[in-house]
Amino acid sequence: MKRLLFILCSLLLLPVTAFAAGDGEKDIVERTLNFILFAGLLYYFVADPLKNFFKDRAKGIESELEKVQQKLKESKKAKENAENMLKLARENAETIVATARREATILRQKIEEGALSEIEIMNKQYEDAIEFERRRVEQAIVKEVLQELFESDALKLDKVAYSEILLKKVA
Template identity: 45%
Template sequence: MNKKIYFLSLVFSPAILFAASGESADYDIIERTINFVIFFALVYYFAADAIKNIFKARRDEIANSLAKIQEKLQDSKKAKEKALNSLEDAKKTARDIVETAHKESVIITQKVEETTKIEIENLVRQYNDHIAFEQRKAEKLIIDEILSEFLNKDSVALSKDVLAQSLLKKAA
């Protein structure tokens, strides 16, 4: 408070000195300058704290805004890192899935080949068995036909050896 009183006394001292001089000049620039200085001093005296508070509040508001922006920037950096980590995990999972699918396709192909091979072997075996069966069936029919032909003829009397050789020739 003492500083303010001292300051005001210094500001008003030129006005008191000019008022005491009694001379009037044609120039009012000095009075206007003194009035301006007095006006500025009064404004400073009464409004300095308010102006300082306004600028301090604005400075604090800017600092808080900057802090919020920095916080958001940090959050976005963390979110970006998290997204990149998730992307890497997804890429790794995709590679694992592709590898697993490739391995499964190889295994399935091998199983299909083995199954097909076994089925082909079974078909060949069945075909061979069927051919053998049909040959035996044909041989039986031929033997039955020859036997019935020879047995139905009463005039021909053959021995068993001759009959067996005839059958073998006919069958061959």
Template identity: 40%
Template sequence: MMKHGIRYGLVLACFVGVASAAEVNIAQTDFSERVINFAIFLAILWYLGAHRLKALLQARQAGISKRFDEVQSKISVAKKAKEQAQKQLDEARKKASDIITTAKKEAIVIAQRCEEQCSADIESLIKSNESLMAFEQRKAKVELVESVLKELFNSEAADIDTQEYVRILSKKVA
């Protein structure tokens, strides 16, 4: 309050100094009365309205401070939410990486199992094919022996005794 009074006093002194520097006879004008009236008016305004103006400015300052605090709290909440979201994102990335690694390992294991199963199936097919071929060869030998015997028994030109039959059969079977 004191600062403002000093300022107004300096302004008043400047007006008086300007008026005297202009070589105007102040006695012939009502300038000094008007300045005094204006100073009184300002003093009355100050006396009557200063506390209201202060209260208004303090209320405005309190409102601004309250809004600033609210914004600061919202910013801190947003930062916490951002940090939480970042943590969740990092965890999700880690889980995704783990899932991919596990899937690759499982794919390798499944491929190896399929390969082993295919190899076992191929070996089984080869063995069954070999045994089938051996069976077919024995069957063909038996059929050949039977056909040869039938021819010999049915032909009159071949008059062979039993010992000769046994010897021929032994050669064919061996």
């Protein structure tokens, strides 16, 4: 329909364009009609593609803007998730450090208790060893003194007196 209207207008204005090439004094009307015809043809052929181009360009820009906004939203979500994870990691780290400190204190106490019990055991063993050595030395001295007494002529005991002394000692 639009094309048909354009063709009719062109045919009607064709004689006007023919007169546009007349003399220079009265050609303002013809030139104006030629310009209007040229502008109309230009609008007819260029307007729709130009409108479509700008519409498509606007849609393209709009879709790119939406993509960028979507990416921005995703980035904000990712940032919030990362911040939440960082917060949880810090809380976990604090918990782990506190637990490690408590465990270190407990281990230190256990080691101290174990060391003290080892020291007590060593002291007891030392005292037992001293007591054992003291008895051994006493027995050696007694044995040596008795040996000297039995071998010397200063003390002569007979077997009956010696048996009585041993019986008294045992009882």
